[in-house]
Amino acid sequence: MIQQLVMYEEELHRINAICETLHRDSNAKAVLVIDKNGQAMASAGDVQELDVTSLSSLTAGNVAATGGIASLLAEKEFAGQFLEGEKISYHVSIVGQRVILVVLFDGRSSLGLVRLRVRKATTELVLVLEVMVKKSQSGSGQQSVFSEITDDDIDNLFND
C-alpha cells in the first residue's frame, strides 16, 4: 500500500548541484527542494537560520491548498506562486508534479532573474526525478535494509 519515494546518493548529489547552481545564478538567499508531502529533500544557500522542516511542511500545505483551488476552478494546477515581502520574497514552483522548488531572495535579485533561472533548473530537476521515481519503483538502487528489520528493532525504538 505504501508507495515509497527513495533518495539515493547519486540523485541527491545531482539535486544538490542543481540547487547550488540555481542559488548562485539567481543571486538567491536560499533554495529548497521539498517533496509534495512536506519533506525537505535538498537545499542550498543560507539555510542555517531557517526552520527548514516547518518551512517545508507549510509550503507543501500551501501548494496543496492552491492545488485544491485550481481543481475547483477546473485548472490543472497553478504551477507557480510568488509572495513579495519587504525584505524577502518567496518564489514557489512545482516540478514534475512531484516536488516543490522554493527560491528565497532579497533585493540583490529580481523576480525576472529568479523565474529565468528556475526554468532552467526545473528542466534539469525533472530528469533527475524521473530516475528517482524509476529507482524507487524498481527498488534497484540499493538492497533495502528494511527487509532485515525485526520486531525487536521496532520495539527497541520505543523503550523509554
Next chain:
Amino acid sequence: MSFINYSSREINCKIVYYGPGLCGKTTNLQYIYNKTNPEAKGKMISLATETERTLFFDFLPLSLGEIRGFKTRFHLYTVPGQVFYDASRKLILKGVDGVVYVGDSQMERMEANIESLDNLSSNLQEQGYDLAKLPYVVQYNKRDLPNAIPMAELEEALNPTKVPSFEAVAPKGIGVFDTLKAVAKLVLTELRKGS
C-alpha cells in the same frame, strides 16, 4: 508515502490524526510536544482560527530514534474536525502512512464520531487508499467524562475491524503515547513488508 533518504540515512513518515471537531486531536499533539525532549522535536505549528479551532492543520515533527542506522522521523498532522473543512481534510490525507482516529467518548458526540469515520473512509478511498490496508489505530478520548459511553459500545460502533484501540484522556496524557507508539509500529512494520 514514506520518504527514504539513503544518503542522509533517514526514514520520513506521515501520520494523520483524524476525528470529529473538538475530539482532542490537537490536544494529543500538544501533549506529545510538551513531553518530548527538545532534541527529538521540531516546532509545533498550528494553523488555527482566533478561537483556537484548527483551520488547516497542526504539524509536529518528531524523531523517534534510530533503526538499523536509519533515523526515523515522524511528521504528525491533525485535520480540522469541523464538517465544513472537508476540502482541507482531503489535502492533508495525501501521502499518509498511518492514521489515528480519535473518537469522542461522550454520548452526544456519537453521531459526529460515526460521520467523521465515514468521512475518513471515503476521503481515503478518493485518494486511492483503503482504510483496511493502512496502518490504523483508534483512540477513545475523554474517558474521564461522566457521560462517556462504555467501551464495548464504542468498539462496536467505531472499530468494526478490531484494530488496536486505546482509552485516553488527552490533556492528562493518558493513552496519548500508547496510541502514537502503536501507529508508529504499524507504519514501520508496513515499511518492512513493502521492502
